[in-house]
Amino acid sequence: MAAFGDAFDKTADLRGGCSCGHHATQNEHDGDSAASAVSLSDIEGLSARVIETAIVKAVLGADPARRNFLRTVGASTALAAISQFFPLATAKEVFAASAGPLEKKDLKIGFIPITCATPIIMAHPMGFYSKNGLDVEVVRTAGWAVIRDKTINKEYDAAHMLSPMPLAITLGAGSNPIPYTMSAIENINGQAITLSVKHKDKNDPKQWKGLKFGVPFDYSMHNYLLRYYVAEAGLDPDTDIQIRSVPPPEMVANLRADNIDGFLGPDPFNQRAVYDGVGYIHILTKQLWDGHPCCAFAASREFITAMPNTYQALLKSIIEATAFAAKAENRKQVAEAISAQNYLNQPVTVVEQVLTGTYADGLGNIKRDPRRIDFDPFPWHSMAVWILTQMKRWGQIKGDVNYRQIAQQVFLATDAEKLMREAGLTPPATTMKKHVIMGKEFDPATPEEYVNSFKIRRT
Secondary structure: OHHHOOOOOOOOOOOOOOOOOOOOOHHHHHOOHHHHOOOHHHHHHHHHHHHHHHHHHHHHOOOOHHHHHHHHHOHHHHHHHHHHHOOHHHHHHHHHHOOOOOOOOEEEEEEOOOHHHHHHHHOOOOOHHHHOOOEEEEEEOOOHHHHHHHHHOOOOOEEEEEOOHHHHHHHOOOOOOOOEEEEEEOOEEOEEEEEEHHHOOOOOHHHOOOOEEEEOOOOOHHHHHHHHHHHHOOOOOOOOOEEEEOOHHHHHHHHHOOOOOEEEEEOOHHHHHHHOOOEEEEEEHHHOOOOOEOEEEEEEHHHHHHOHHHHHHHHHHHHHHHHHHOOHHHHHHHHHHHOOOOOOOOOHHHHHHHHHOEEEOOOOOEEEOOOOEEOOOOOOHHHHHHHHHHHHHOOOOOOOOOHHHHHHHHEOHHHHHHHHHHOOOOOOOOOOOOEEEOOEEEOOOOHHHHHHOOOOOOO
């Protein structure tokens, strides 16, 4: 359809074209397989193009009159002239605001009861979902495999997931390949390595040979950061220590029962281990990688394509909740809202210590770090690339990996960028940047070289 053509292109023919607007004819479109899929992130731009085309046709007439006029005055002059009489920007905003009714208002979102899920949880009691016309039931779930399976089976419309999970699901690592998306990071930082109090004399990871550790899931930042940390200390995480999957709510009980010697897990369970006197906080993961991603808001590509208006309202609710949680002055209020029995089911004191960053470490010290956990929803493509390098490093994925393409398909940065601005947050100007993990720079432009730079790896 010619509606998607550039109305200010003096060479474009708005009478014909193809269904995507990028080809001269439909035959040319059909011959280009890359044109067969328009991403959700392109929809807003295509909608704006439709508006421009309609207005230009009305003002300048159809081809060839339009093209002759543009050849004479130029596109910028034509745009300025039309804008004086018809506010294009306003028209686009009105069109966007009236995109259509919600396809579905009653939704179920699964979550694990951890502080990483703060925006998804708090959006329920604090009214962010209802503000955007949604009736959302947030459902406490036992573990990550259950979250994954219930979302795939459509028992949940969307879910709180670990940030590597949508990448793994899309690639078919640990499950059948299904196109999945991650539209917002739920939290950055917010994890720690906690050791049993009986290991207070083993504060050097080089002393950990033979110890047993819990992580929430194989496809988790917890697993990758623990592996990275012990490998930097010279231990092979597959032969020198044991790593097993333990649902976060069961970590403290397993530590108390000596089933594990420690865990790299999410809060509030690091702090709960201190509160119960069974563990101490060895190190916060932000000391390994400050600003690292952890959990995410995820949904199948089928959901966001079939229900774009519902998806937009849902993502808007979560990003608005994230913006609220990001402010230090709101943290105590948030802690009170999410500590309840049907959410985290934890003492408010424990959750406050995590969210405010003033906490006991289990060794008799009171520490202060306001960014122990923080909230920045932007889904950096470079973070996705780093996660993929660790999946490759430890043999979870094999063969050639198109790191950038997969990152762009799964981490929907454009969707988050628009809604972050509306929520008063400032998104970055790019989706890729270098990161520093334990003093070593990661350049997302050279992922394969990065994988091969590690002495301890499976590939």
